[in-house]
Amino acid sequence: MSSVTPVITAADLGAALDAGSDVVVLEVRRDPATIPGAANPPLADAPAPGHIPGAHAVDFAELVGPRTETSGNGPLPEEEQVRELVQRWGISDSSLVVVYSADTPSSASRAWWVLRWAGLADVRYLDGGVHAWRASGRELTDIRPATGGGTATVRLGALPTLDADSAAALARDGHLLDARGAAAYAGSADQPTSGHIPGAYSLPGTDNLRDGYLADDDTLKTLYAPYLTGAPIGSYCGGGVAATLDVLALSKLGIPAALYPGSWSQWSSDPSRPIATGSERG
Structure with missing residues (x-):
């Protein structure tokens, strides 16, 4: 990081x-x-x-x-x-x-x-x-800048990622955070592929926000305190988007965290993968 x-x-x-x-x-x-x-x-x-x-x-x-x-x-x-x-x-x-x-x-x-x-x-x-x-008192505009001329070096893989197997392992041996809402985490009897990765903790990405701003560092430290044990941390959500709020907040605190880009939409696509339901980690 x-x-x-x-x-x-x-x-x-x-x-x-x-x-x-x-x-x-x-x-x-x-x-x-x-x-x-x-x-x-x-x-x-x-x-x-x-x-x-x-x-x-x-x-x-x-x-x-x-x-x-x-x-x-x-x-x-x-x-x-x-x-x-x-x-x-x-x-x-x-x-x-x-x-x-x-x-x-x-x-x-x-x-x-x-x-x-x-x-x-x-x-x-x-x-x-x-x-x-x-x-902050600044104005908006409807004028877009010119395009082209970018020369930055692109090297994929500069931040850690998880796949389905490593996400499952992290849920057992570290801290895997589920950044979806509590209802999605718990799942529904009407939706057989709903629920969460067994062992994952529920921590919605929106918990990092206060009126559209990131919470202050003290609030974030309190929010993540149960997971700051020295064990590795990762996050997932429905499609690898909301979970980036967890990674961003932890990065703001100087703590690296991995993202599972495939997230629940990938995990649940394979019927052989286990699913936990309810409010407990499973």
């Missing part, structure tokens, strides 16, 4: 832009039809028209790789896919890359995670997103 802080405030972003620093801003939007409401609450206010000056428009789907019957809903992008995005957005190895979402915090945290996993050195999540930008 990089020693660079994963989070930036609106004030610090504004100062970097005012200073003419090498900053690349990415505004991530996701089709609401693909966002389960319980796992992805909206930001503090409905997004206003416009975007942060200099922000490139990013379709969340651009950060998702090719799906297969066994990949889960949010497979990781391929190397050439990321390289083309980096080139389009004008990212160099020295760039500060700032991601935010006008839709949901987890869309931005997933973008943060993917770009860090792809080897970019300095990627930050804008705390509070566009709401924080406006609350």
